[in-house]
Amino acid sequence: MRVGILTGGGDCPGLNAVIRAAVRKGEAAYADTFVGFRDGWRGVIEGLTMPLDVEACRGILPRGGTILGSSRTNPYKIDNGPERCLATLRELGVDALIAIGGEDTLGVAERLGSEGVNVVGVPKTIDNDLSATEVTFGFNTAVQICVDAIDRLHTTAESHDRVIVCEVMGRHAGWIAVHAGIAGGAAAVLVPEVPFDIEEICANLIRRHSRGHYASVLVVAEGAVPRAGTLVTASGEVDAFGHARLGGIGNLLASEIEQRTGFETRATILGHIQRGGTPTAFDRVLATRFGVAAIDAAHDGAFGQMVALQADAIVRVPLSAAVAELKTVDPGLLAVAELFHF
Numbered sequence: 001m002r003v004g005i006l007t008g009g010g011d012c013p014g015l016n017a018v019i020r021a022a023v024r025k026g027e028a029a030y031a032d033t034f035v036g037f038r039d040g041w042r043g044v045i046e047g048l049t050m051p052l053d054v055e056a057c058r059g060i061l062p063r064g065g066t067i068l069g070s071s072r073t074n075p076y077k078i079d080n081g082p083e084r085c086l087a088t089l090r091e092l093g094v095d096a097l098i099a100i101g102g103e104d105t106l107g108v109a110e111r112l113g114s115e116g117v118n119v120v121g122v123p124k125t126i127d128n129d130l131s132a133t134e135v136t137f138g139f140n141t142a143v144q145i146c147v148d149a150i151d152r153l154h155t156t157a158e159s160h161d162r163v164i165v166c167e168v169m170g171r172h173a174g175w176i177a178v179h180a181g182i183a184g185g186a187a188a189v190l191v192p193e194v195p196f197d198i199e200e201i202c203a204n205l206i207r208r209h210s211r212g213h214y215a216s217v218l219v220v221a222e223g224a225v226p227r228a229g230t231l232v233t234a235s236g237e238v239d240a241f242g243h244a245r246l247g248g249i250g251n252l253l254a255s256e257i258e259q260r261t262g263f264e265t266r267a268t269i270l271g272h273i274q275r276g277g278t279p280t281a282f283d284r285v286l287a288t289r290f291g292v293a294a295i296d297a298a299h300d301g302a303f304g305q306m307v308a309l310q311a312d313a314i315v316r317v318p319l320s321a322a323v324a325e326l327k328t329v330d331p332g333l334l335a336v337a338e339l340f341h342f
Contacts, residue, residue: 001026001030001032001033001095001096001298001299002032002033002034002035002092002093002094002095002096003022003026003032003033003034003035003094003095003096003097003098003295003298004034004035004036004037004044004089004092004094004096004097004098005019005022005023005034005035005036005037005052005068005097005098005100006036006037006040006041006043006044006068006097006098006099006100006101006105007019007040007066007068007069007070007100007101007124008040008041008070008071008072008073008099008100008101008102008104008105008108009040009070009072009101009102009104009105009124009125010070010072010102010125010126010275011064011065011066011070011275011276012066012124012125012126012137012138012275013064013126013137013138013141013142013275013276013277013278013279013280013283014124014137014138014141014279014283014284014286014287015065015066015068015070015100015124015138015287016057016060016061016063016064016065016066016067017060017061017137017279017283017284017287017288017291018100018122018124018137018287018288018290018291018294019036019052019057019060019066019067019068019100019291020057020060020061020288020291021287021288021289021290021291021292021295022034022098022291022292022294022295023052023053023054023056023057023291024054024057025291025292025295025296026295027053027054029295030295030299032295033053034052034053035049035051035052035092035094036049036050036051036052036056036067036068037049037068038050038068038069039068039069039070039071039073040069040070040071040072040073040101040105041071041073041074041075041081041085041105041108042071042073043068043069044075044084044085044088044089044097045073045075045078045081045084045085045088046084046088047088047091047092049092050067050068052068061284061288062278062279062284063278064275064276064277064278064279065276072104074104074108075108075112076108076111082111082112082115085112085117086112086115086116086117089117095118096118096119096120096298096303097109097117097118097119097120098119098120098121098122098294098295098298099119099120099121099122100121100122100124101121101122101124101125102123102124102125102127102129102130102136103125103129103130103322103323103326105124106121106123106130106306106319106322106323107323109121109319110304110319110320110323113303113304113319114304118298118303119303119304119319120294120297120298120302120303120305120306120307121294121305121306121307121319121322122290122291122294122306122307123136123137123290123306123307123308123322124136124137124138125138125139126138126139126141126142126169126176126274126275127139127169127170127171127172127173127175127176128173128175128176128327129171129172129173129175129326129327129328130322130323130326130327131321131322131323131324131325131326131327132306132308132317132318132321132322133306133308133309133310133317133322134308134309134310134311135286135309137279137283137286137287137290138275138279138283139175139176139283140279140280140282140283140286141277141278141279141280141283142168142169142176142274142275143176143179143180143183144280145270145273145274145277146166146168146176146180146184146219146270146274147180147183147184149166149268149270149273150166150180150181150183150184150185150186150217150219151184153166153217153268154184154185154215154217157215157216157217158214158215160215160264161214161215161263161264162215162263162264162265162266163205163215163216163217163218163254163257163258163261163263163264163265163266164215164216164217164218164254164265164266164267164268165217165218165220165250165253165254165257165265165266165267165268166186166217166218166219166220166250166267166268166270167220167221167222167249167250167251167267167268167269167270167271168180168219168220168221168222168270168274169221169222169270169271169274169275170191170192170221170222170223170224171192171221171222171223172192172223172326172328173191173192173193173221173223173326173327173328173329174189174190174191174192174193174221174223174224174328174329174334175329176221176274177189177190177191177219177220177221177224178191178329178333178334178337180219181219181337182336182337182340184217184219185217185340186217186218186219186337186340187204187205187208187216187217187218188201188204188216188218188219189218189219189220189334189337189338190218190219190220190221190224190253191221191224191329191334192221192223192224192225192328193328193329193334194334195224195225195226195227195228196224196225196226196227197226197227198226198253198256198257198260199260201218201253201257202256202257202260202261205257205261205263206261209263218253220249220250220253222249222250223249224249225249250267250268250269251267251269253267254266254267286309289309289314290307290309290314293307293314293316294307297316302316304318304319304320305317305318305319306318306319306321306322308322
């Protein structure tokens with residue numbers, strides 16, 4: 001079988017582990033040949049490829065990012081994009097395509113699958129907001145990076161009697177913020193699922209500091225919004241999938257807190273630091289299991305399916321189930337985080 005592999009959307013620690021595992025299992029067990037598509041769906045549209053075999057995958061397990069490159073290209077926003085994808089796959093003799101990505105990448109995979117592409121999906125997002133899988137690789141790494149940063153922010157906040165607002169990723173779901181906030185001992189965790197009240201935050205900070213706590217670290221997801229529902233964006237721009245380019249809520253909060261409380265307040269935006277660097281052991285193992293399961297699914301003819309983690313087992317679920325709705329933070333977990341606020 002000739003198998004194509006692509007990585008789409010934002011880069012993520014563990015992508016290379018998926019690629020490596022799929023290629024190794026495919027060559028060793030099935031005598032497959034592989035073609036790597038560069039830069040996500042753009043590579044399929046434009047026929048941008050690179051050789052992909054066991055030799056090309058040596059040494060990539062601990063590397064962050066993706067050797068294939070990635071982009072947020074949406075074939076359905078480009079003239080004749082889907083038709084060009086189908087033509088490329090036919091010309092290259094691709095029998096099956098493994099698409100590694102999040103909601104957008106897998107949404108395209110589902111649509112192309114309905115048009116005849118033999119596609120298997122692998123879930124990828126540090127936000128951990130894909131349905132049908134308990135966790136996605138990259139999330140564990142992102143949380144650990146955030147916790148390391150929060151630990152460091154605590155010491156500098158205490159040294160200067162400051163409030164520090166730490167902005168982390170999370171467009172529509174606050175998984176990173178909640179896990180990092182709990183593990184990092186945050187004074188407050190603000191997530192997209194629950195609009196925040198700036199007056200309540202400031203009142204709690206004043207009460208906290210009146211008891212002798214002269215330093216506080218707040219963790220806020222980039223998609224968190226005020227109770228009024230106003231979405232704060234850095235530029236007002238949107239990507240090819242119509243998503244606003246978020247960022248800036250941390251700076252806005254820091255300014256408002258300092259103005260309302262008189263406490264010196266700083267903002268730290270972790271940004272792409274969360275997505276870079278070497279994956280944790282957990283993410284390497286999970287990504288490897290996904291890669292092996294994906295190539296097995298292709299040989300079983302389980303097209304239109306995504307591999308997923310459920311009860312510590314790798315299972316197959318319809319792509320439609322994976323992209324039907326975002327997985328938001330469990331209210332019970334939010335309640336745990338709130339126990340330690342202020």
